[in-house]
Amino acid sequence: MRLGVLDVGSNTVHLLVVDAQRGGHPTPTHSTKTALRLAEHVRDGRLEDEGADALVTSVADARRQAIELGCEDLLAFATSAVRDASNSNAVLERVRTEAGVDLHVLSGPDEASLTFLAVRRWLGWSAGHLLVLDIGGGSLEMAVGRDEAPVHAISVPLGAGRLTRDWFTTDPPQRRELKSITEYAHEVLAPAATTLLGEGTPDRAVVTSKTFRSLARLTGAAPRSAGPRVRRRLSAAGLRQVVAFISRMSSADLAELEGVSASRSHQLVAGAIVAHEAMTALGLEEVEVCPWALREGIILGRLDQVQPGGGVLSVGGPLATGRPTLHEAR
Secondary structure (H helix, E strand, C coil): CEEEEEEECCCEEEEEEEECCCCCCCEEEEEEEEECCHHHHEECCEECHHHHHHHHHHHHHHHHHHHHCCCCEEEEEECHHHHCCCCHHHHHHHHHHHHCCCCEECCHHHHHHHHHHHHHHHHCHHHCCEEEEEECCCCEEEEEECCCCCCEEEEECCCHHHHHHHHCCCCCCCHHHHHHHHHHHHHHHHHHHHHHHCCCCCCEEEEECHHHHHHHHHCCCCCHHHCCCCCEEEEHHHHHHHHHHHCCCCHHHHCCCCCCCCCCHHHHHHHHHHHHHHHHHCCCCEEEECCCCHHHHHHHHHHCCECCCCCECCCCCCCCCCCCCCCCCC
């Protein structure tokens, strides 16, 4: 089947179209990103009308593209920017009525669990006791376990975009701001690390997300053009050097570095500090970078509901398909 996955994040609205079948490898056929920076349209906890208008337009465009590309279903979900808005219910109703899409809001632990599923499927059972980290715009997700479902799935408010907005007042940030954000990250991560390490030392520590990929590239990992199956790693020593280097650079200068996108360069320093503090709290000297993350976890969860004969298992949960397909809803 051809599936569309619509990811409404803190920074972008991303439509990914894949051809997939139960037990098969999802093959991407189309990808479109729109940089909305929704989190920057939140004032006093409320998503402003300007941001909501842009979201409705982007989701409607994504639905139209998904239909034109022959998608049988559109799995649409939102993360922290919409989740944390005090008027999220009103915004979701607007998206439903004006754009024709039922946007599901994932909890932080749901994000962590679905990302963990994607990494487990990518690496396989040989990965053993697995620890997964994912830095988003609004939150940091962490999960650990030996099966496809993690034993612990934790989300903390250490997203790169959130910290940049809340803690930095200049570009590049001031030294005292760097110190403050480092201390804050250390404080937030301590109890989470205790919980995660309570399951024992992981066999493999794996990271996902644009932030980790950019940091790995800055430490010498292979570029994206080398393909997803090239093994990429990020060491704690290399990360420390990167943090010291980029913390003195403006976002405009950071955008000129290979592997750093202009739309996210302003939050790379905060993301790098979180990455370093997380690796330190968890005692990780090196992590692997996985190309699969939340979107792939959403796809895999949907495919797991499909019976061999083509029907859909009635299992409930955020990916249950009691609603009509795209084509039935035209």
